[in-house]
Amino acid sequence: MATVADSGTAVRRPSGAAPPPVWNRRRREALAGYAFVAPDLLGLMMFVGLPMVLAIGVSLFNADGFGGYTYVGLDNFRQMAGDTQLWQSVRVTVTYTAAFVPIGFVVSLGLALLVRDHFPGVGLVRTLFFVPHVISLVVVGIAWQFLLVDKQGAVPTLLRPVGLGDTSFLGDPSLALGSLVAISIWFLMGYNMLILLGGLKDIPKEYEEAAAIDGAGAWQNFRHVIWPLLRPTSFFVLVNSVVGSVTGLQAFDLVYVLTQGGPAGSTSSVVFYIYQQAFTFNDHGYAAALTTVVVGFLVAATATMFGLTKGGRFDAG
Numbered sequence: 001m002a003t004v005a006d007s008g009t010a011v012r013r014p015s016g017a018a019p020p021p022v023w024n025r026r027r028r029e030a031l032a033g034y035a036f037v038a039p040d041l042l043g044l045m046m047f048v049g050l051p052m053v054l055a056i057g058v059s060l061f062n063a064d065g066f067g068g069y070t071y072v073g074l075d076n077f078r079q080m081a082g083d084t085q086l087w088q089s090v091r092v093t094v095t096y097t098a099a100f101v102p103i104g105f106v107v108s109l110g111l112a113l114l115v116r117d118h119f120p121g122v123g124l125v126r127t128l129f130f131v132p133h134v135i136s137l138v139v140v141g142i143a144w145q146f147l148l149v150d151k152q153g154a155v156p157t158l159l160r161p162v163g164l165g166d167t168s169f170l171g172d173p174s175l176a177l178g179s180l181v182a183i184s185i186w187f188l189m190g191y192n193m194l195i196l197l198g199g200l201k202d203i204p205k206e207y208e209e210a211a212a213i214d215g216a217g218a219w220q221n222f223r224h225v226i227w228p229l230l231r232p233t234s235f236f237v238l239v240n241s242v243v244g245s246v247t248g249l250q251a252f253d254l255v256y257v258l259t260q261g262g263p264a265g266s267t268s269s270v271v272f273y274i275y276q277q278a279f280t281f282n283d284h285g286y287a288a289a290l291t292t293v294v295v296g297f298l299v300a301a302t303a304t305m306f307g308l309t310k311g312g313r314f315d316a317g
Helices: 019-059 075-082 084-113 122-134 137-148 154-162 176-201 207-215 220-247 253-259 271-277 284-308
Strands: 002-006 011-012 061-063 069-071
Touching: 019 061, 019 284, 061 284, 075 284, 084 154, 084 176, 084 220, 084 271, 122 176, 137 154, 137 176, 137 253, 176 220, 176 253, 207 220, 220 284, 253 271, 271 284
Parallel strands: none
Antiparallel strands: 002 011, 061 069
């Protein structure tokens, strides 16, 4: 006798008998699901998994980028401990992430709450907030470079009446990283707004109406109704923001276009430092070792967040 599980109930059928229709349907649905996922999975394996395996292999060699490979074992990893420029880049990346992730999340959530309800022109407002994200980040960087150019840019000109016209937003080590954070938030706030807006739209209005009947104000409604139900969506946005702030385009493209890691290394992120090691100094082995460590850290951090939040469900049993 064979046993088939259906909705938690064990169903026994004679050996050799044809599977029941429910079992066949579930099998077809599973196969269809795997078929839909297969192209994306294949792309991940080819363009992420395979390069990562190759990077781990290259990290064990002294590779100069011109075909010279000398096996050095773990020397590239040991080199990191005494690399002061690397640790400066780590501090820059941590500072950038610590500012970009929470501020960007609050701004995006505020915009999502602002455009959640219908009002005249709400579609246009949503579009205007999202437009920066569809522009190439290199183009965004070039545009902001013109806007922030010392003394002659649009931003210094507008700030001249309040005595800030001579401020060098990209040339001052104390302001350059903050400027990159602000531009990154402006670039991504529309994208995160739409994701959070989708989460808000999934919250049944009946819950908020019931809370209002019980006398809950706007803050109480947000704290006790909206926020608990929005946490899975918020988790996705936060994880995506952390990964993006460490290895995403804004962590490299904006730095490359606007500051080249300067002034005085104040905006040299880890991913930009890896780029320098590989393509400026031709130390591909060391760059591969750095990449391996960064990816390993991100995998561990993401796995930890998934474990602490039960896969982003928080209250799941």
